[in-house]
Amino acid sequence: MIEIRGLQKAFGAVGVLRGIDLDIADGEVVALIGRSGCGKTTLLRCINFLETYEAGEIRLDGQPLWYRTGADGVRRRMGDAEARRMRQQMGIVFQQYNLFPHMTVLDNVVLGPRFSQGVSALEAEALGRRLLARVGLEGKMSAYPAQLSGGQQQRVAIARALAMRPKVLLLDEITSALDPELVGEVEDVIRSLLSDRIMLVLVTHAVGFAREIAHRIAYIADGAIAELGKPAEVLDRPKDPGLKEFLRRVRS
Amino acid sequence: MPAGSLQLLAQGAIVSLLLAASAIVGGTLLAIVLAVMAFSRLAAVRAGYRVYVYVVRGTPLLVLALLLFYALPALDLRTGPYIAGTLVLIIYTAALFAEVFRGGVLAIPRPQWESARSLGLPPLAMFRKVVAPLVTRYTLPPYVNVCVMTVKASSVLSIISVWELTLAAREIIERTFAVFTVLGLAAAFYFVMCFGIDRLGRRLERHLALRGFAGERA
Ligand SMILES: Nc1ncnc2c1ncn2[C@@H]1O[C@H](COP(=O)(O)OP(=O)(O)OP(=O)(O)O)[C@@H](O)[C@H]1O
Numbered sequence: 300m301i302e303i304r305g306l307q308k309a310f311g312a313v314g315v316l317r318g319i320d321l322d323i324a325d326g327e328v329v330a331l332i333g334r335s336g337c338g339k340t341t342l343l344r345c346i347n348f349l350e351t352y353e354a355g356e357i358r359l360d361g362q363p364l365w366y367r368t369g370a371d372g373v374r375r376r377m378g379d380a381e382a383r384r385m386r387q388q389m390g391i392v393f394q395q396y397n398l399f400p401h402m403t404v405l406d407n408v409v410l411g412p413r414f415s416q417g418v419s420a421l422e423a424e425a426l427g428r429r430l431l432a433r434v435g436l437e438g439k440m441s442a443y444p445a446q447l448s449g450g451q452q453q454r455v456a457i458a459r460a461l462a463m464r465p466k467v468l469l470l471d472e473i474t475s476a477l478d479p480e481l482v483g484e485v486e487d488v489i490r491s492l493l494s495d496r497i498m499l500v501l502v503t504h505a506v507g508f509a510r511e512i513a514h515r516i517a518y519i520a521d522g523a524i525a526e527l528g529k530p531a532e533v534l535d536r537p538k539d540p541g542l543k544e545f546l547r548r549v550r551s
Numbered sequence: 552m553p554a555g556s557l558q559l560l561a562q563g564a565i566v567s568l569l570l571a572a573s574a575i576v577g578g579t580l581l582a583i584v585l586a587v588m589a590f591s592r593l594a595a596v597r598a599g600y601r602v603y604v605y606v607v608r609g610t611p612l613l614v615l616a617l618l619l620f621y622a623l624p625a626l627d628l629r630t631g632p633y634i635a636g637t638l639v640l641i642i643y644t645a646a647l648f649a650e651v652f653r654g655g656v657l658a659i660p661r662p663q664w665e666s667a668r669s670l671g672l673p674p675l676a677m678f679r680k681v682v683a684p685l686v687t688r689y690t691l692p693p694y695v696n697v698c699v700m701t702v703k704a705s706s707v708l709s710i711i712s713v714w715e716l717t718l719a720a721r722e723i724i725e726r727t728f729a730v731f732t733v734l735g736l737a738a739a740f741y742f743v744m745c746f747g748i749d750r751l752g753r754r755l756e757r758h759l760a761l762r763g764f765a766g767e768r769a
């Protein structure tokens with residue numbers, strides 16, 4: 300499980316996250332919604348430590364992530380080697396796929412297990428083939444990313460993240476850059492992950508999809524979680540006036 | 552022009568090519584170390600990089616060559632002009648290559664770094680599998696440019712009595728006074744060498760082209 304306590308992040312003088320508290324249980328799917336610029340991406344990036352943050356704690360299965368407070372009370376970044384070990388327990392997929400352009404699809408997927416986790420070449424390749432078959436790309440193993448459609452690239456990116464056998468997958472608007480007819484194929488892949496009981500944290504503007512797959516939805520506003528609950532509660536009986544306004548707008 | 556002159560020039564050209572090749576290989580290796588230094592977390596290491604590049608790039612090759620030629624014996628290193636000449640070329644090209652590589656590293660889009668980091672790749676794997684392949688592709692044209700320049704720059708070493716194409720040409724001219732024929736031939740040799748490197752570079756470029764991008768040849 301993931302425990303986030305009092306997470307604060309500012310860019311310069313501008314506080315973006317002002318105390319995020321969120322627990323995610325094993326196998327839980329949490330959708331993050333909120334106005335553009337409210338800090339959804341920043342929160343995911345902090346969880347994966349692609350951004351530093353000034354205060355707060357994140358734990359994964361009880362292990363504190365990214366920062367340590369020493370006996371002297373000073374908060375320090377954890378060592379690089381340790382941070383790498385922690386990162387291997389989570390996967391992140393970006394809106395823009397960000398595959399490695401100089402590698403085949405299979406090599407993209409195999410890279411992490413092979414060189415971060417030291418899995419043998421043979422085993423890593425078998426895993427890569429299995430995962431690519433799972434996302435429906437068995438015919439594209441030796442293609443290069445630029446030879447694929449956006450939806451196909453995004454499915455490779457998901458397979459690449461899954462190849463690390465992560466405990467949690469962070470998905471940042473992974474269908475937003477896709478043509479409408481390609482959204483379905485990526486959503487199908489996310490649906491298929493539900494049976495794995497892997498933790499999913501997904502940022503999305505697709506409220507319908509969030510309702511379908513999320514166990515809970517968190518509405519972020521003013522740098523904090525303003526409303527959190529089951530999809531039916533948050534989407535159908537919103538209490539926060541900002542959320543009501545937000546839902547009116549995304550539905551119109 | 553007496554018989555045998557052409558042969559002498561050809562031999563000189565081979566020496567020039569060997570000098571340039573050693574400088575390119577040695578300079579590239581040194582430049583990789585330098586470029587890694589340029590992105591060090593330690594400010595002192597980064598400063599070391601800048602000092603190296605500014606000093607070497609800011610000094611005429613001719614002066615560098617003379618300096619090393621006189622400095623090495625003074626340091627009790629009996630090396631002779633060939634070692635000194637090769638060293639000078641390595642030191643010089645390394646500064647130019649290093650800047651080319653640094654530019655390539657800066658050109659890697661931030662999302663690529665983040666993908667590699669989020670996979671938890673250790674530094675060496677990150678370098679071998681992501682940074683080096685991308686930088687190679689980004690920097691091939693300016694890299695070939697420096698290689699071509701190195702071939703021509705090797706002519707400066709004639710000043711410290713390295714017998715190569717330019718010195719061979721000057722010796723023949725002193726004997727035959729066929730100034731324009733000999734210089735013309737020497738220039739032709741340089742041109743062929745540079746042209747060859749250019750063609751090699753183009754082939755490599757095509758070979759390494761990122762598949763699926765516009766401009767790729769079928
Ligand atoms: N690197 C940065 N430097 C300065 N400000 C930043 C940086 N990244 C994000 N911000 C600011 O932080 C705020 C939150 O950005 P973030 O990308 O997390 O929003 P978001 O909720 O993901 O929005 P969207 O729905 O548009 O993706 C924004 O106001 C943004 O301008």
Ligand SMILES: [Mg+2]
Nearest residue numbers: 339340341472
């Ligand atoms: Mg965002």
